[in-house]
Amino acid sequence: MERKQFQLGDIVQMKKNHPCGSNEMEIIRMGMDIRIKCVGCKHSVLIPRAKFEKNMKKVLRSAASETDASSSE
Ligand SMILES: [Zn+2]
Secondary structure, three states: OOOOOOOOOOEEEEOOOOOOOOOEEEEEEOOOEEEEEEOOOOOEEEEEHHHHHHHEEEEEEOOOHHHOOOOOO
8 A cells, every 4th residue: 555645844634624624734743743733723733643644635735746847957
């Protein structure tokens, strides 16, 4: 099974919506635990990496891919 790819600054979609109704979360800290911030209400939560990977549905916007379109070598 493919491992989920994510990095600092990514906007991700979780399987469960946040109580505020938004399901978009921004990754604001990476480590053994991951801190994500709700885009809707700006509330942040710290969750273990394993749990994050399990609950994360997909990456909506990658912080890295935003510059891909304009980069030319
Ligand atoms: Zn929220």
